[in-house]
Amino acid sequence: MKFEAVTIKDIAKALGLSTSTVSRALRDSYEISPETKKKVLEYSEKINYRPNPIALSLKEKRSRSIGIIVCEIANSFFSQTINGIESIAYDKGYNVIIAQSHESYEREVLNVQYLASRSIDGLLVSVSSETQDLEHLRHLHERGFPIVFFDRVVNEMQTHKVIVDNFKGAYDATRHLVESGYKNIAALAGSEYLSITKERLDGYRKALEDSGLSYREDQVQYCLHGGMLYDEVENSLNNLLTQPGKPDAILASADKLTTNCMRYFKKRKIRIPDDVALIGFSNLDLTDLLSPSLSVVRQPAFEMGQLSTELLIQQIESKRPVQSFEHRILPPQLFIRESTDKSLID
Amino acid sequence: MKFEAVTIKDIAKALGLSTSTVSRALRDSYEISPETKKKVLEYSEKINYRPNPIALSLKEKRSRSIGIIVCEIANSFFSQTINGIESIAYDKGYNVIIAQSHESYEREVLNVQYLASRSIDGLLVSVSSETQDLEHLRHLHERGFPIVFFDRVVNEMQTHKVIVDNFKGAYDATRHLVESGYKNIAALAGSEYLSITKERLDGYRKALEDSGLSYREDQVQYCLHGGMLYDEVENSLNNLLTQPGKPDAILASADKLTTNCMRYFKKRKIRIPDDVALIGFSNLDLTDLLSPSLSVVRQPAFEMGQLSTELLIQQIESKRPVQSFEHRILPPQLFIRESTDKSLID
DNA sequence: ATTTTTGCCGGGAACGTTTGCGTAAATAAA
DNA sequence: TTTATTTACGCAAACGTTCCCGGCAAAAAT
Structure with missing residues (x-):
């Protein structure tokens, strides 16, 4: 079923004018007499004329x-x-x-x-x-x-x-963890290919260094799919938590990473923040309702x-x-x- | 800055053919010789030709x-x-x-x-x-x-x-509340104008009646904006909780209604489900992470x-x-x- | 009275594509 | 050889719109 729309031609035919005149009348051109304009405007209003954007696009190349x-x-x-x-x-x-x-x-x-x-x-x-x-x-x-x-x-x-400012976001979050007394801060990062991952890790690293803590590669885990898959988060966390110098805090650098991290801890009955603290980048509207409520870096x-x-x-x-x-x-x-x-x- | 795309005309000109021949060659028409087809296909591949969908739309009226x-x-x-x-x-x-x-x-x-x-x-x-x-x-x-x-x-x-099946969703949820021992079950509903609101309330009502509980109008509150505004939820809950026969359970019939309801309880330190139980329609992926985890009716x-x-x-x-x-x-x-x-x- | 200007409008091309029709050349049938 | 058929292609119209280019009156200037 096609849907037949009113065109400028229909108006022209009905009013005994040419399409150019109708077009000009509708665009309020100075070349058209007030009476003609009025007729055209009224009629196109009456039959609910709408210009065809497809035709316009073709003409204007946009x-x-x-x-x-x-x-x-x-x-x-x-x-x-x-x-x-x-x-x-x-x-x-x-x-x-x-x-x-x-x-x-x-x-x-x-x-x-x-x-x-x-x-x-x-x-x-x-x-x-x-x-x-x-x-x-x-x-x-x-x-x-x-x-x-x-x-x-x-x-x-x-x-x-x-x-x-991903650097600053991660920096501030990490500094906050340090100031709250955490000493083994791990990072759960997204895909290595992403700019945001690099920038956030840089901020994390700098904050550690500025705090006199050492940056350790084994405390950083990447998730290619940015946490979309629970399994990759589970894997990463398994890696982090089975290592010597187990982290007492985690910085998660994406929304899904953060929530899947919580899901992991909940499943294993690991308490937040008593066993491990968690802060993450997130724009969820519900972080205040989670258990525990979530510290986050929020983006505008x-x-x-x-x-x-x-x-x-x-x-x-x-x-x-x-x-x-x-x-x-x-x-x-x-x-x-x-x-x-x-x-x-x- | 306009972005000049390759057209069928360009191909025709380059190959010394007419636009119709090129068009037909691209659509693999039987009227075109294999050699011509090959030439056209190869050339349009080379210059990365893409048909202009705007022009097609105009022609096909779709x-x-x-x-x-x-x-x-x-x-x-x-x-x-x-x-x-x-x-x-x-x-x-x-x-x-x-x-x-x-x-x-x-x-x-x-x-x-x-x-x-x-x-x-x-x-x-x-x-x-x-x-x-x-x-x-x-x-x-x-x-x-x-x-x-x-x-x-x-x-x-x-x-x-x-x-x-909104009726069934609300019916099952309400029956579940009854079977869990709740006796004063209130409904936090969305806009009165919506079909889903009516259907869900019908299910709620029928479940109450089938359970030998009475349906009370003062236990139903409508939120015109479906919970989008925290204030309307707050208002509704104030109304429900200050009435005689205060509800011991609430059925919230939309996502935002449910979460804002939780937010209200959290603010007032009303415990779920000890003070009031809560079940709601929701398709959130995080309902298992909330505190407490949320009982929900989920839609496919x-x-x-x-x-x-x-x-x-x-x-x-x-x-x-x-x-x-x-x-x-x-x-x-x-x-x-x-x-x-x-x-x-x- | 003639020329110039002004006001108002129509014709037609163009945007990129498809498609019905026409037609020349090549081939087949008579 | 003449006629019929097939093959392979081009022409032109159409979709809805805008806009350049004219044109023809009437009004204004000469």
């Missing part, structure tokens, strides 16, 4: 829609980011098309190709945790296609980038979405190729709760 | 994209549903465009108009909690535009509908998304107007945890 690629919309951080993106995009008359990579490189490539072929005007990307090869994006970028990276950026490409997700979108649309609408690319760094927020602070437990 | 309207993608139930929708849509070569109403009728209307003007081929809708007037949807529906409702359906329109969200999309695409691709509409009802799942069962607490 679709007024932007693509988003994230790993999971079910991830609080990304759904909040998307809300930020949406708020700006709709304001500026852009439509958003969301695609999920589910942390798979293959699906990311497929999505990029799909979106590019859908004639989107620009792309907001947070790469998957598997992504190493960037040809699928570089290919577009070289041809002048606007791309903005957020959160999980890639250094190899000259584009606008919006991230949170909504603002990241807004900022990224502003930069993207600015580039899309710029007359000449953008030369200088911005690299914005937003501040993270530290929330101290029971999982790292026994005194808060009643 | 965009191969479907719209989704939900209140919040941050809601686990909806993000899971969207994953289900996506899985089917992409399989069948459809693109999805997601719009959020944020439980606002006004934004819902705007979104519907926006999506309709974006030449989508069909719409998957879960109405906002404010929605009473359905003109924005009826208008499209009457003109033969394919619409499928899921979860929050409307009875006034003859379309495909996919829901969960992914499957709902899949099924709805299959029905929608079937209708879109049907040659003749669809006469008979399906009304599918999926089974909910009950999970008993600590918040209603003291024996599970260690």
